[in-house]
Amino acid sequence: MAQSKLFTLDKLRFAFGRINERLWVKPLLLCVLSIGGTFIAMLADTMGLSSVLPDITLASVESLLTIMASSMLVIATFAVGSMVAAYASASTGATPRSIPLVIADDVTQNALSAFIGAFIFSIVSLITLQNDMFDAAGRFAIFALTLLVFAIVIITFVRWVDRIARLGKVVNTIEKAEKAAGDALDRRRHAPSLGALTASPHQAANKGVPVCSSKVGYVQHIDLEALQACAEAHNCHVTVAVLPGTFAHTRLPLLHIDKDVEQCKAFETEAFSSAFTIGSSRTFEDDPRFGLLALSEIADKALSPGINDPGTAINVIGTLVRLFTLWQSPVEIDRLQAITYHRISVPELLIDDLFDDAFTAIARDGADMVEVSIRLQKALFALAGTDDSAMVAAARKHSRMALARSEIAMSLQDDIDAVRKTAEFSALPPITEPNAP
Incomplete structure (x- = not known):
């Protein structure tokens, strides 16, 4: 008996497409990289670089990591609160069906991942430093990584502030x-x-x-x-x-x-x-x-x-x-x-x-709103001007239906006449022969 393949390229493509709709995926990856970066820094001590690299004091590195650990958790919490507010705004102001699109915003996901990743990196690095797991080269590597993480966080935060101001807006x-x-x-x-x-x-x-x-x-x-x-x-x-x-x-x-x-x-x-x-x-x-x-x-x-x-x-x-x-x-x-x-x-x-x-x-x-009805008729007129006979027929059909709704919903004759004038194209004879592809 034939069985469906467990993994095919098409299934993998669809599965990867769903990853962006999961908020936990990117933060998890950044957490793993953060922990890995701390232990990779230990390799500097095994490469004999202590004599050529500057000797960074333990207190200075611990001070930087402490500042990062205390601030990143607050910023990550603030980021989550802002994201939840944006999702609620998208749901109430637009449509609940748009929530997956808002969640999949790359800048927002990257910002949350960077904040959480920096927090995990600082905690793990503090623990390893306070347990004397680094020599001079390792402390310098952690110091350099901390400065790099600080730079990434600052750049990400600036981009995220601009995006969060617009995220969830209609x-x-x-x-x-x-x-x-x-x-x-x-x-x-x-x-x-x-x-x-x-x-x-x-x-x-x-x-x-x-x-x-x-x-x-x-x-x-x-x-x-x-x-x-x-x-x-x-x-x-x-x-x-x-x-x-x-x-x-x-x-x-x-x-x-x-x-x-x-x-x-x-x-x-x-x-x-x-x-x-x-x-x-x-x-x-x-x-x-x-x-x-x-x-x-x-x-x-x-x-x-x-x-x-x-x-x-x-x-x-x-x-x-x-x-x-x-x-x-x-x-x-x-x-x-x-x-x-x-x-x-x-x-x-x-x-x-x-x-x-x-x-x-x-x-x-929108049948009772003259501005919406006229704009809809103009849109359908534009689509009826294409070379696609099926689209032309559909545009004329929807123009006639929209006009009929407006005639019932509107109370002012001048509004009805304005919509009728815009919808005159829908009364043209239908296309009987489709265009050649």
Whole structure:
């Protein structure tokens, strides 16, 4: 029986992508390096350098390390408090879905790691010094390392102060969500079917014997390398029925195997379903729709009566236009992923789904605001001017829907006329023939 590989390159890539969302990883690494640096300094005593290096007094080194030990713990505690406040601000001011992006901020993680690492280094170095574990060369090495750590901490602190002032703010969160969505969209447009054959929506829904999930949650990642190995071992073809971001349950097929029922009875279907990573929440890396949804939620929250910030919604609409412009821009041939999984078919993302995630909530909750409605119509007009016939059709559809909502929600006829004038392009005849790729 074929078994799913425990480690594949795709699984490792996904696992490393999750590391940035764990606050303890980088501080742990810095703690290990700090302890290692103290004991590496002992090597200076074994190299016969005591006669050529300056003799640093024990009291001066201990004084520096004592200052560092007492100050770094306070600064680390202050850093944690500031980070928690920034996370709470991102959750209440933007959307809780943006928390992983804020946590993954490199400057903040590096600052916390540097502060904790410096504290551990100073404590370990003090203990070793007070127990006479260093000679003259070792004391000089510890002194030099202490000055280096001080310099790193000061530089890190200056950078971190600038970042913490903006971390958790809505504008900063929008930038992070745009980058996450843009990266995911860019990867997907260069690998529309993830390196497998392209499956039509009809194939994904109806072809072959279904294999369902044993877990309930969101599909976070699909290990196509492991799935290809299972298909080769059983000499079958697999059609993936769900993409990352889909909510899976025990009655929803993850994939279909191109065999009859009797043949599939002999299969170890757990090996197929284990290629799907299912968790309690969605992730940004392999799920472009989640990035668009997070941006839409930020705009939607700004339109709520309690916040009443149409400017943020208008900012998000501009961000969405940039992302859809990226999506329909020409692909780079040298980055286009070749089809390497010939026994797997994967459906492509549908532009209608992307537009639903991006614009539906904004059009619904901003329907009574003339400035938001007009900016939304202008954005959809810009997207309708592309050469992508599917995007043109989606833009016109959402323009008509947004206009209908505005006509119902607005009470002033002049506002309705202004929105209608901006939305005139949506009444044009639909495109019947798709453009050639």
